[in-house]
Amino acid sequence: MKKSESLFPAKVLLFGEYGILENSSGLSIPHNFYKGTLKLHYKFNKIHKNEEILSSNYKIKKYYNFLSFLKKKQILKKLNLKQLYQDIQNGLFFHSNIPQGYGLGSSGALVAAIYDKYAKNKLKKCFINENIIILKKIFSQMESFFHIKSSGIDPLICYLNLPLLIRSKTDISIIKIPKKRKGKGAIFLLNSGIPSKTSSVIKIFLEKLKNNKFKKILKEEFIIYNEKCIENFLKEDFKILLKNVKKLSTWVFYHFRPMIPKNIYEIWEEGLLNNIHYLKLCGSGGGGFILGFTPNYNISKKKLKQYTMEVLFRF
Known part of the structure; x- marks a missing residue:
């Protein structure tokens, strides 16, 4: 496969939303149903131009200006911006089915793709903690264009295409997650139908x-619940996981209310009151996908039949 055809997956942050920005734990996995790749459209100057190509090319052009600024400030040095500019003129675009504003790392996949194609002396996809931390720092700088403040985790996941356990800013490891089972329980994505502007909710x-x-x-409650959930999931203790996810979901419902789409308030609260399912933010929230945890997916599916749902994991 040619470099220009390298595919970069979406990601799902199972646990750690916002906490990661405060140097606490997170667990993120690639989601290969959605992916993107950089392409050159050689007929770019013809009269009939595809809307996707035009829009993506324009966004990459704006992103190029930001990367140029970083390079001038000596913040980001090792990108071949001359080649990037030339490719933009020739119709470079990001061909992707990752929905934008839905918490699945659409900008992270683009950043990973740009780094992969244009980085000079790029770090290989090796799994040494030191290199992972260096990559994370580079990606944090590159992705700040999209999110004001970026941990760098999203592009890192999209680039490595492997599950990551984040213990702190300097302790990140590639891990194996539990094998999917055929039980009644499930972790699922629920589509709120409303795109989110990540930068707006991060400001909040x-x-x-x-x-x-x-x-x-945040430190005494949210971060502790979050870390227990990660521990339960990795130990495959799903019964206790659901109890801790309920605590996490309740905390988010009362303290992160502005980050929850308004059309989700009622089903979020109903799930908590009746122990049907427990919802949590998928990334920064404000719209996009919501994560759900349920002891019985069939019951949740009936209750949430007006929403588009997608199973990530069965237990």
Whole structure:
């Protein structure tokens, strides 16, 4: 396969939304149903132009300006921007089925693709912690164009295409996740039908962090629930996992309300009250996909029949 045809998957952050920005744990997995690749459209200057190509090419052009700024400031040095500019003029675009604004890392996949194609002396997809941390730092700088503040995890997942366990900013490891089973329980994606602007909801979070009381309960409650969920999932203790996800879901419902799409409030609360399923943010929230955890997927599917759902994991 040619470099220009390299495919970069979407990602799902199972646990760690917002907490990662505060140097706490996270668990992220690639989602290969959705993917993207950089392509050159050689008929770019013809009269009939595809809307997807035009839109993507324009966005990459704006992104190129940002990368040029980083390079001038000596923040980002090792990208072949001359070649990138030439390819943009020749119709470079990102051909992708990853929905934008849905929490699946559409910008992360683009960043990974740009790095893969244009980085000079790029770090290979090796699994040494030191190299992973260097890559994460590079991706954090590159993705900040899209999200104000980026952990760099999304592009890292899209680039490596392997599950990552994040313990801190300097402790990230590739792991094996439990094998999928054929049980009644499931982790699923629920489509809210509303795209999210990640930068807007991250602004809300950063404002909340200025409140010391909020910062305290984030560390003493949210981060602890989150870490227990990761531990339960990796140990395949799904019964306890559901109990801890309920605590996490309840906390998010009361403290991250602006990040929950309004059309999801009622089913979120109903799931908690009746123990049907427990919902949580998929990434930054504000719209897009919501993650669901249920002891019985068939019951949840009937309750949520008006929504598009997709199973990620059975247990």
